[in-house]
Amino acid sequence: MRAPIKRISTGIDIGTHSTRVVVIEHTRGEAQRIIGTGISVTRGLRHGYIINKVDAFKSVKQAIEQAEKMANTKINNALLSVGGISLESVVSHGTATSSRASGEVSGQDIKKTATEAEENLSHLTNKRIIHRVPLRYKLDGKEVLGDPVGMIGSKLEVKMLFITCLEQHLNDLVKVVEELGVEVDDIVPSPVAAGQVALNKKQRSVGCALVNIGAETVSIAVFENDTPISLQVFPIGSTDITNDIALGLKIPLDEAEKIKISGPSGVYSKKKLDEIIEARLEDxxxxxESHLKKINRNGLLPAGIILTGGGAGIATIEDLAKAVLKLPSSIAHPVTSMGGKSPIKDSSWLVAYGLALYGLQKPEEPSEANVTTFINILKKWVKPFLP
Structure with a gap:
């Protein structure tokens, strides 16, 4: 009887406020399950990039060790998210003439259009492309629904989304993780990772915006036709709301953070607190809203706005988003589909969890053990035919 194939995938999300690690185990024929999580207070980051490597190293080390202890396994490989203010998207176009005499579109033609779209990008100094998404293909001027490979035509065009970040910021994050003995298998933009689990396929298909309100940054990722079509990060976050409360009510930051989430508890004026919070949320x-106008999607996303991150826990945010953006608004809740009780409790874990799932979806490289098994089976099959 063949032993069940077991896969383990790990996601590491190094946020400005917290570092989170999620380890998922999946055995063929069984439900995937979270076997380990780790969390630590992040030190040494500002707006998503590292300003103190020693402090960042200690924070990531603590979260990884916690996850390893819970999972009872050593983490050797992981997927890493990248966010921060240097993360942005840009759209470019590329064209190619069919390489076959028959005019049939080949995979090589697809690569040519993608290469030209990348070559047509400008302002890429000090930046690295970390994600590519074809948004639309045209063949001889007519839009193609789906994959154009195999269709007949002479001129193929692509509209492609590229997600980039500052290379130095990315290298610093990767170096911290790899110095802990963990190989980074892939880099995934934080909003794309979160979209794996915060949104269902219908929401991503009809059109929606995933808004993550982090400690020092706010990101927006717009999805249509089950793919991201735009992404932007702003240097503002829920910490600004905490600072406003501390200044407005003249109280310590720790106390301001508590009442931001739980309310004034009768000690302070609820009206004044609401005014302080709403002023910053409106900003x-x-x-x-400005970004949605820029891409011509304001008021035009049927699945509306889905809010995530620590700032999404503020009581008034859902109603305020509906009023300001004139779109349906809701708070994302993790849908883990896990066997047993899940340790994922709120939307702040979505990025790390989405990364781990993303890792399971990637095709697994054949291991040495699998190759040996295949060779032994082949020998057994061939043996009766040998002299």
Missing amino acids: ILELI
């Missing part, structure tokens, strides 16, 4: 939502 954030106006930035989101």
Whole structure:
């Protein structure tokens, strides 16, 4: 009887406020399950990039060790998210003439259009492309629904989304993780990773915006036709709301953070607190509205706005988003589909969890053990035919 194939995937999300690690185990024929999680307070980051490597190293080390202890396994490989203010998207176009005499579109033609679209990009100094998404193909001027490979035509065009970040910021994050003995298998933009689990396929298909309100940054990722079509990060976050409360009510930051989430508890004026919070939230939502106008999607996303991150826990945010953006608004809740009780409790874990799932979806490279098994089976099959 063949032993069941077991795969383990790990996601590491190094946020400005917290570092989170999620380890998922999947055995063929069984439900995937989270076997380990780790969390630590992040030190040494500002707006998503590292400013103190020693402090960042200690924070990531603590979260990884916690996850390893819970999972009872050593983490050797992981997927890493990248966010921060240097993360952005840009759209470019590329064309190619069919390489076959028959005019049939080949995989090589697809690569040519993608290469030209990348070559047509400008302002890429000090930046690295970390994600590529074909948004639309045209063949001889007519839009192609789906994959154009195998169709007949002479001129193929592509509209492609590229997600980039500052190379130095990315290298610093990767170096911290790899110095801990963990090989980074892939880099995934934080909003794309979160979209794996915060949104269902219908939401991503009809059109929606995933808005993550982090400690020092706010990101927006717009999805249509089950793919991201735009991404932007703003240097503002829920920490700004905490600072406003501390200044407005003249109280310590720790106390301001508590009442931001749980309310004034009768000690302070609820009206004044709401005014302080709503003023800053309106600033954030106006930035989101401005971005939606820029890409011609304001008021035109049927699945609306889905809010995630620590800032999404503020009581008034859902109603305020509906009023300002004039779109349906809801808070994302993790849908883990795990066997047993899941340790994932709120939307702040979505990026790390999405990364781990993303890793399971990638095709697994054949291991040495699998190759040996295949060779032994082949020998057994061939043996009766040998002299």
